[in-house]
Amino acid sequence: MAEFSKSGDVLVVQLTEPRLDAARAPALKAALTQNVQDKPDRIVVDAQGLDFMDSTGLGVIVSLLKMMGANGKLGIVCGEGSVRKLLKITKLDQIVRPFGTLDDAVSALGR
């Protein structure tokens, strides 16, 4: 479902499945709850392998904001496909910043 690693002070959550929908969202939510416990300030979700995300999946990604510190910054690596489009339509691209590559995301969010 997801792999967790650190790049400097940024927590990287790599999504490992091509779909994030109502059927898969609870498992991701559980993995996030278990692995994101120390209120990190910087998280990048690597969603480059994600082909489809529905509203439930989006809800889980945004729920990361509630798990972060008060000044937490959340980024997502998602190319130009449907995930970025969904973020744009929902105006969440202002809160969950989209990036083209993981390096860009980590260097933009890292301190």
Place this chain on the structure above:
Amino acid sequence: MPPVTPRLGSPLGSSRKPLEVLVADDDVLLREFISLQVEELGCRVSTAEDGQQACDALDAGAFDVLITDWQMPGMDGTQLIERLRARPPSDSYLYIILVTSRAAERTIREGLQAGADDFMYKPLDQLQLELALASARRIVDLQQRLSRRNMHLSRAHSRVRDAYRRIRSDLQAAAVTQRELLPHPSLTGAPLRHTSIFIPSMEISGDTLGVDQLDEGRWMFFHVDVSGHGVPAALSSVSAHHQLSMLRPMQNIDLPRGIASLNDQLYRRPGDVYATMICGVADMRSGRIEFVRAGHPLPLVVPARGEPHFLEAGGPPVGLLPQANFPVTEVSLAPGDRLLLYSDGVTECTSPEGEEFGEDRLALAAGDLRAEALEAFVNGLRARLLAHRGSTTFEDDVSVLVIERA
């Protein structure tokens, strides 16, 4: 003291219920010999002098095993077995042992064909009886275990079926109630006409929509899609429907404030439930519409003349972020123009090949159909969506609200 070796099938080897054995033989000596031996093996024995008596005994009582001679006056052993096997199947299995001579190969084949389970050969001895009854015991026990398991499964299945029927009936009742919340289409009225498509992916939907007249020339309208689907989403959508309807009595509806208040309420609720929505007020005297788009799919303006186009302004979904702002968008409709609101179940509806319906197809369909009257316009949209889907069932709730300035 030497160890006691229990006989196969004797009560010494088992605390189970003794086998009920029927011995059918016209030869009194053989019948008595078999009965005695079988009794010594811990079984309960009854006897019959011929095939008919055996049938009568089997009709009257429950037996586990029949030991029958082949040669008997009237009905012989093979005919008796054929008749017994032709009876309707029951829960208990009758294990049948045919007694014959070892040389009678044809009889043995006929007996097997008729349904005998085992054979004993004359001259009979105790070992043959012990072996045959031990096999019978195993088969009878296995059959009883299977029968008990089937009974449990059957009861469990019945409970599951009852629960499913009850849940389905509840959901159907809930679906009727939910549909009663939806506005009746107004297809020929003036100055505002409206109609909708509403297809839940399950019985009930996380989508809802409303159109309420505020005064002579103004209407409030909303279209909501709660994240997820099924019962939790439907309950939240009914709650959102109620809260949006509560905005109506306000003299001048403050849309950003109303939606922000809804956002705060939903954000404070446990879980990850949120909603996308469009809520607006349409003044049909001037054609001016003000609305808030909160994360909802981009509304499509379908002019009576000109190409359909999407309106991109808006704010985030309701219930995801604390203290979010919801800007107001304005649009003017000329007579005959339409505003089309839809849930993501429409644009994300996939064909059998996995291709999404998408915004482009929606805009194309709306453009192709714009000259049609409102009812035909919406029916045409529905038909295009169903044709793309290739099915009448959808993975997500599908809903569309179309408002037309007459």
